[in-house]
Structure formats: C-alpha cells, structure tokens
Amino acid sequence: MEPGTGTFSEEQFREACAELQRPALSGAAWELLMETQGISVYGLLDQPTGLYEYKLIGTLRAPPDILADICMDLGYIRRRIPQVTEAYETECNGETVTYMKMEFPFLLSSRDCVYVKQRRDLDFRGRKIQVVLAKGTSLPQFPERPAFIRVSQCQVKLAVESAGHNRSKVFIYCFINPGGWIPSWLINMVAKSAIPGFLADLEDACLKYQRRT
Numbered sequence: 200m201e202p203g204t205g206t207f208s209e210e211q212f213r214e215a216c217a218e219l220q221r222p223a224l225s226g227a228a229w230e231l232l233m234e235t236q237g238i239s240v241y242g243l244l245d246q247p248t249g250l251y252e253y254k255l256i257g258t259l260r261a262p263p264d265i266l267a268d269i270c271m272d273l274g275y276i277r278r279r280i281p282q283v284t285e286a287y288e289t290e291c292n293g294e295t296v297t298y299m300k301m302e303f304p305f306l307l308s309s310r311d312c313v314y315v316k317q318r319r320d321l322d323f324r325g326r327k328i329q330v331v332l333a334k335g336t337s338l339p340q341f342p343e344r345p346a347f348i349r350v351s352q353c354q355v356k357l358a359v360e361s362a363g364h365n366r367s368k369v370f371i372y373c374f375i376n377p378g379g380w381i382p383s384w385l386i387n388m389v390a391k392s393a394i395p396g397f398l399a400d401l402e403d404a405c406l407k408y409q410r411r412t
Contacts, residue, residue: 240255285300
C-alpha cells in the first residue's frame with residue numbers, strides 16, 4: 200500500500216506532526232487537567248457522549264523508535280494488558296486490521312474492538328518524526344459477537360521525535376468510548392486517574408522492550 204492511501208490520508212499524518220510542534224489547543228474548550236512526569240494532559244468534553252478527548256504533550260524517557268515499535272507490536276501490547284484474551288491481525292482490503300477481545304470480571308461486560316493502524320516515518324520541516332494513527336472500523340468480516348460490547352468509537356494518534364539521549368518529545372491524542380451502561384462521569388474519572396500509571400508503565404515497557412530487542 201502506498202503512503203497516504205487507505206484509511207489515513209497524508210494530511211492526517213502531517214497534522215499529527217504539526218501538533219507535536221505546536222498543539223492545537225485554541226478555538227475549543229481544551230482544559231489543562233494535570234501535569235505529570237513531564238507530560239501536560241489536556242481534556243476536551245465531547246458533548247454527544249459526555250466523555251473526554253485527551254491530548255498528552257511533553258517528554259518521555261524512551262527512544263522514539265521504541266515508542267512507535269511498541270504501538271505497532273500487538274503481541275507486546277497483549278502481554279502488557281492481562282484483560283486482552285484474544286488479539287490478532289489480518290489483511291482486509293489492502294490494510295492490516297486488528298481484532299482485540301477484552302474480558303472483565305463481575306458486572307462489567309466484556310468488550311471487543313476492530314481497528315486499523317498505520318505507521319509512517321516523516322521528514323516534517325526538516326525534523327524526523329514518527330507517527331502512528333489508529334481508529335476503530337466496521338467490517339463484515341468481523342461481525343459483533345454475543346455477550347460482547349463492540350467498541351466502535353476509538354481513535355489514537357501518536358507523534359514522536361528525539362529529545363536527546365533515550366528521550367522523546369511526544370504528542371498523544373486519544374478518544375475511546377467503551378459503550379454500554381457505564382456512566383460517562385465514571386469513565387472520565389477512571390481514565391483521568393489512570394493516566395499517570397499509563398505513562399509510567401509506558402516508560403517501563405520501553406525500557407524492557409529495548410533490553411529484549
């Protein structure tokens with residue numbers, strides 16, 4: 200598949216690069232939610248769902264190529280998230296499509312997701328930037344399964360560049376609607392409280408991944 204074709208356009212990749220250099224926070228009600236571990240976390244309330252979109256901007260203690268590798272490595276993601284009980288990739292319409300199933304205990308319904316992702320290395324205004332884009336999709340090859348809630352609204356953008364030895368300047372955008380009956384205020388509270396742990400785990404994962412490779 201040629202660069203820029205398929206689900207993601209050339210412009211979408213370049214927009215992620217631009218936000219890494221200057222995040223688009225004006226013109227909308229983005230609010231600073233916290234600053235943690237060198238990362239500023241901004242939130243924007245999505246009115247139809249009552250859920251927050253997130254933008255994370257700052258530096259992480261990890262090389263940019265390792266961060267991008269981890270985002271593309273489905274096997275490694277599955278090993279880091281115990282709730283993932285099934286995950287595989289397949290080719291559909293010339294694109295790599297990922298199916299992921301997550302099972303939860305007690306009263307929380309299990310969920311699955313079908314999404315496409317693509318990685319590009321770009322020379323953007325003279326700077327080497329690596330970008331990973333992912334979003335949920337709907338395909339007849341992946342019908343919804345009984346007893347599972349299909350997560351259809353999900354979008355993730357990652358743009359990274361070197362910030363010196365074993366450090367990266369990062370821009371992450373994330374919006375995930377898990378669906379089901381969970382109140383939006385509870386989802387927002389859990390997501391916000393989980394961000395510091397997610398960042399610490401990501402740095403730790405990069406360190407171990409680097410050693411493993």
